[in-house]
Amino acid sequence: MKYIPTIGIECHVQLATKTKLFSEVDNDARNKEPNSCVSPVDYALPGMLPRLNGEAIKFAILAGKAMNCKINNYSRFDRKHYFYPDSPKGYQITQFYHPIIGEGYVELPSGRRIRIEHAHLEGDAGKLTHFDNYSLVDLNRVDTPLIEIVSMPDIHSAKDAHDYCKELWRLMIFAGVSYGDLYNGNMRFDVNTSIAPEGSDQLGTRTEVKNLNSFRSVERAIEYEIARQTKVLESGEKVKQETRGWNDATGKTTAQRSKEEAKDYRYMPEPDLPPVNLTDESIKKEAEKLPLMPHDYREKFGDIIASDILEILLDYPELTKKINEVEQKYVKNISNLFTSVLLAEEKSAEYLNDLPSAKQLSDLAEMNEKKELSSTGTKEVFLKMFDPQMKGRDAKTIAKELGVIQENDLGALEQIVDTVLAKPETKKAQEDFRNGEEKVIGFLVGQVMKESHGKANPSAVQQILRQKLA
DSSP, rough: EEEEEEEEEEEEEEEEBBSSSSSSSOOOOOOOOTOSSSOOOTOTTTOOOOOOOOHHHHHHHHHEEEEEOOOSEEOEEEEEEEOOTTTTSEEEOOSSSSSSSSOOEEOTSSSEEEEEEEEEEEEOOOOEOOOSOOEEEGGTTTEEEEEEEEEEEESHHHHHHHHHHHHHHHHHHTTTHHHOTTTTEEEEEEEEEEEEEEEEEOOOOOEEEEEOOOOHHHHHHHHHHHHHHHHHHTOOOOOOOOOEEETTTTTTTEEEEEHHHHHHHGOEEEEESOOOEOHHHHHHHHTTOOOOOOOHHHHHTTTTTHHHHHHHHTTOOOHHHHHHHHHHGGHHHHHHHHHHGGGSSSSHHHTTSSOOOOHHHHHHHHHHEEEEEEEHHHHHHHHHSSGGGTTTHHHHHHHHHHTTTOOOOOOHHHHHHHHEEETTHHHHHHHHHHOOTTHHHHHHHHHHHHHHHTTHHHHHHHHHHHHOOO
């Protein structure tokens, strides 16, 4: 029997506000000591009341607009009760009944649309680290502002799930609402997977794999779950509704606990926070701050930049924004330099923070197109632009200092060619060419390049050689 998978994904996005959702504590705990970014509100000292961070509301509006979602004028917070060491209050402050972000959709690079059911604002839990016979808790992450994005069950393959998560990540970092640091958990994915017989009008029993923090892990976990659930059904057993953990090293999921339902959390309105009331004007004002999104760049550059190159660039907002500043006729040239040269460099992460100006890049591309620089020379000048000692210098100045400007003067090139053709060691190659051996032209061009110390334009050299050898 053929089974059709159905996948729903809940994505937790940490918002890049300066302070936490309900207290005035540093929100960026990356590379900080455990339990150093906490306040009495975070560790639930009796009598401490939460205060809502207005910046988180603005970021939520931007995130919602990035996903083509409706922003609700009215939203409010609720308490989600559960007892675990990573939540000192004994409950999580979230938005269960009235979320701030309503329905919308995310469009994949393939053009497929995945619907968003809603996204709600909530405070994160702490982090537990487990050892053999004890566990440690770090409360730095407590009440970090999150938006939890809930998709509709529109995904039916592991590949589409991978692309959806990656596109969500792009939307959040382009919108500037999250650092998008997957390694440090700025975005985490909970994946619900079920399978049902082809043609069935009912979904199968779902399992949830929690806290995945890479697109590849999402894809692999779904592939494993589809295979595992298929094996369970084919053996005549039933799939259990449960939460499962993913082991990246073994490539397998393992059962952790039975899946809780909403009633298990005993949701109730949060009494210490008033509702959030947004006017249409305030929503519009924040939405206007949204910069160009990935789909805007695809629409603008889709006919100029190869799709595989463009998708690489869209993983680096700094590069994409810089491409948008470059003269359009040089966009393709600079895009190739970014992807094939810059990103191949060991220090590429450092270079991304201090890119050359659009003028410098356009001038470099112009020199390349005018054959003033060879492809090798273009790469040398490009990389030299990141040298602090060359900071701000134009492409021509750098090229002169490196001595890589090509000789295009036909008269000067002709003299160099004559010098090479007069050498005894090239006589046999000349004779072979006249006898129809085309490949020896490469040897002769190489001799001219050597004679010119690499400055001759190879195309012009070959043209002159052919004329003289004819």
